[in-house]
Amino acid sequence: MAPPIEFGTVWRCVGIHRRYGNELPLWLCDEPTTAFRDAYKRARGMLVGVGYSWTDRGHDQPRLVACWWDIGVTVDVAALRAEVDRVVAEAASEREAKARREEERHVLDVAQTEIAAPPIRSALRTLLAERPWTLGRALTEARDLAAAESWTSWGLRSAERYLDNAAGNIRRAEERLGRPAPALWFARAADPAVRVAALEACQHLSSLDTDWAADRNSIGWSQATCWTGHVLSEREALDQGEAAHALALLQGHRLQLADELNVRLFGEAPKRRRRAKPDAPAGALLV
Structure with missing residues (x-):
């Protein structure tokens, strides 16, 4: 007997394994879907009651794997599917609402950031054009940021940090020369x-x-x-x-x-090591 609901993924039987003192057929799912995770989180009692769970049996993965134990109970598949569909749809709706809120926050963040960004962006681009050495290892990230069409508040803070660090590098160099x-x-x-x-x-x-x-x-x-x-x-x-x-x-x-x-x-040239000829015996020098 296979799992009553497949959750849009593949299940494989890995033989008989011991569970709570009983020898039961065990099915594993190596790649559980979002639907399975949502259903297990929101209707855990019902799923566990018909055999779904997570296990360290029947595999050598360094993690728990989604599973279904054939515990021999009669499953009302229609009722189970109806409840699974309900909680999965509920989870999807909540994710969509969260994504909308995050997008709205992102749009607002970009709009507010663009009020303060122009002088900072201009200063960063000038620094990149005239004194890129002041940015050191942050040069690539600073170039990517300066080329971006719009910034979030995180991008603005990053640009300000690059400028502050560059100014600090110059200041320390001038202090050394003083x-x-x-x-x-x-x-x-x-x-x-x-x-x-x-x-x-x-x-x-x-x-x-x-x-x-x-x-x-x-x-x-x-x-x-x-x-x-x-x-x-x-x-x-x-x-x-x-x-x-x-x-x-x-x-x-x-x-x-x-x-x-x-x-x-x-007042003198340094002594330079001479290179060995490519085809010369070991220890020979290129002269």
Whole structure:
């Protein structure tokens, strides 16, 4: 005997299993429908009375599975179906009403948000166009948000957070540049030619830094130097203190700079590891 109501899904018999001391045929439903869940929630007593339930028997799933036990009772299928149809329809009606209310709230939210959104959207788009590096790992999300035709209040709060975080990144970089620079680099930055080279090097690294230190790929600035490096690269010229800070940052990125630029900055080119020839014996160097 199969389950009296299928609930629009597939049931399979998995043999005889023990339930409350009795050996009974067990049917399982691996994918219970919304109709079954609604009916079980709203007419549980009736369904349990004719054998429907959830079980850990007859399967190896790490969860309970919808089931029907053939408990041997006579089922008034018509009455059962009528009650199931009633509670399922009731649940569907409540979901539709809830969906309408949520849509109405969404429409109102969008309308109210659009009153405050234009200046925030404009500021975010300007930031994306002119200083995308300030957004760091939030860049993709910020771009998607700026491209959206309309915002909810959540989108507005997100945009404000992106702008605040960007401003904080810039502020922290400026604060770092306002601190006394290391004496060694400050002395070297007294040379105008070194200051010019430092700005050139900063701008070069910023041009390479297309991921804004999101990936550890040894290209562009690092996470520790990103914000300050980009702030320096935006300067038209560096004073002695700024150039000294630039030198302190650049020393960790010397291998990304040309030898000629390293000589102008530090007085010498860094030692570079030579690559082994592809077809050379192990330990051979490319010369």
